[in-house]
Amino acid sequence: MPDQYKARPDEKSGLHPRNKHRFRYDFEQLIQSCVGLARYVSPNQYQDLSIDFSDPDAVKMLNRALLTHYYHIVNWDIPAGYLCPPIPGRADYIHYLADLLASCNNNVIPIGNKIKALDIGVGANCVYPLIGHREYGWSFVGADVDPVAIRSAKKILTANAHLAEKIELRLQTNAADIYTGIIKPGEIFDVTICNPPFHTSLQEAAQGTRRKLNNLGKPASQKPVLNFGGQNAELWYPGGEEAFVRRMVEQSAQMPRQCLWYTTLISKKDNLPAIYRVLKRVGAFDVRTINMAQGQKVSRIVSWTFFNEQQQHDWALKRWKLS
Numbered sequence: 001m002p003d004q005y006k007a008r009p010d011e012k013s014g015l016h017p018r019n020k021h022r023f024r025y026d027f028e029q030l031i032q033s034c035v036g037l038a039r040y041v042s043p044n045q046y047q048d049l050s051i052d053f054s055d056p057d058a059v060k061m062l063n064r065a066l067l068t069h070y071y072h073i074v075n076w077d078i079p080a081g082y083l084c085p086p087i088p089g090r091a092d093y094i095h096y097l098a099d100l101l102a103s104c105n106n107n108v109i110p111i112g113n114k115i116k117a118l119d120i121g122v123g124a125n126c127v128y129p130l131i132g133h134r135e136y137g138w139s140f141v142g143a144d145v146d147p148v149a150i151r152s153a154k155k156i157l158t159a160n161a162h163l164a165e166k167i168e169l170r171l172q173t174n175a176a177d178i179y180t181g182i183i184k185p186g187e188i189f190d191v192t193i194c195n196p197p198f199h200t201s202l203q204e205a206a207q208g209t210r211r212k213l214n215n216l217g218k219p220a221s222q223k224p225v226l227n228f229g230g231q232n233a234e235l236w237y238p239g240g241e242e243a244f245v246r247r248m249v250e251q252s253a254q255m256p257r258q259c260l261w262y263t264t265l266i267s268k269k270d271n272l273p274a275i276y277r278v279l280k281r282v283g284a285f286d287v288r289t290i291n292m293a294q295g296q297k298v299s300r301i302v303s304w305t306f307f308n309e310q311q312q313h314d315w316a317l318k319r320w321k322l323s
Contacts, residue, residue: 012088014293016095018135020070021088024048025062034065060084063125071134075159078152082124085195087131089294093265094132096290096301097191100261101320104312110190110320113139113166118259120178120194120248122169124152128193129167130160141189143182145172178244179251183258190319192252194264196244197237242271246278249304253282256306260315263303272302279304286312 015022027049031038037051040058044050051058060078066087067073078084097117102109115138119128122142129140144150150171157163174181183189237244245264252262266272272289279287284304291300307315 012294015088016092016292018095018098019088019091021066021091025050025066030062030065030069033069034061037061037065056080056084063087063127067127067130071131073130073134073156073160076125076130076156078124079148082149082152085123085125085127086294087127089292089297089299090127091131091135092292092294093193093195093301094128094135096292097132097193097261097263098136100263100288100290100303101191101316104260105316105320109136110316112137114319115139115190116141116188118179118183118189118192119143120182120192120264121196122149122153124149126153126156126167126169130156130163132193133163133166138190140167141170141182142167143170143172145175147171176247177251178248179255183255187258188319189259190315191261192259192263194248196241196248196264196266240271241266241268242274245271245275245302249275249278249282249284252304253284253306256283260307260312261303261305263301265299266302267299269298269300272300275302 012022012024027037027041031041040051040055040061041049042051051062053059063084064076067076070087098109101115113133115136117129117132117138117140119140119142122129122144124146126142129142132138132140142153144153150169153169157167157169170182172178172182178194179192239246245266248262248264252259266275266289276287279302283306285306285308287302287304289300289302291298293299305312
């Protein structure tokens with residue numbers, strides 16, 4: 001490909017310092033790792049190589065290329081219409097969780113499969129466990145209410161046999177529950193992950209789709225197609241993000257000693273006050289909010305624990321000392 005079409009190496013300074021995606025995509029290298037990407041790549045209006053981010057097939061192929069090139073995941077795929085998340089943002093969450101755990105361990109990131117993480121809403125893509133295990137060697141449990149998503153995630157793990165013993169998948173059979181029914185009696189996790197459904201209804205999700213299309217310069221009359229996909233359970237929940245996280249916090253308080261740090265993404269800043277109130281009500285000892293930025297999108301991780309500082313240190317000493 002001509003030199004003038006190579007992507008400029010502009011650094012994305014908003015991403016975590018350890019994020020492999022801080023620089024613009026090198027599509028030549030990505031195509032070498034995933035030849036199927038080539039058909040979707042062409043010069044954009046700035047004469048940089050890019051894809052059409054409104055095309056779900058192009059976005060999915062880009063994800064496959066990123067996961068192959070940076071994380072050595074082969075044959076990654078998801079069913080049509082399922083959430084195809086932006087890999088840089090998912091990687092950011094994992095790196096900030098590593099820092100969170102390090103804060104209890106004399107600023108040393110605990111690594112290895114002794115570290116056990118729970119992904120609530122693992123989805124058909126299984127991206128958080130894939131990145132988390134590759135970057136830090138952690139073991140994962142991925143939970144979801146959707147049997148199709150679980151089957152898709154299992155196919156990814158089958159195609160990457162080395163992950164079979166490191167990532168376990170569990171079906172949540174009660175859509176009203178989050179941790180209940182997934183965290184077993186006496187089971188211990190070091191951290192939980194969640195990207196909660198954002199919208200309050202299917203109609204609101206459709207409106208969000210139209211806004212995305214408009215932002216991507218697509219005609220308003222075009223049939224809405226989410227460029228990152230998403231099924232109902234992935235996109236909306238009665239009461240939206242606030243209600244989902246409130247339920248999450250309440251259930252975490254029922255098992256305060258079974259996880260060191262509970263965490264979730266919060267997309268909507270206006271939801272924070274209500275979430276802080278319920279965390280105070282259930283007696284969370286420490287609540288931390290970590291700001292993240294991917295391009296123009298700003299989100300944050302809210303994390304909470306029911307352990308005091310000495311108990312956090314003791315947890316790390318007992319569980320991670322051989323990591």
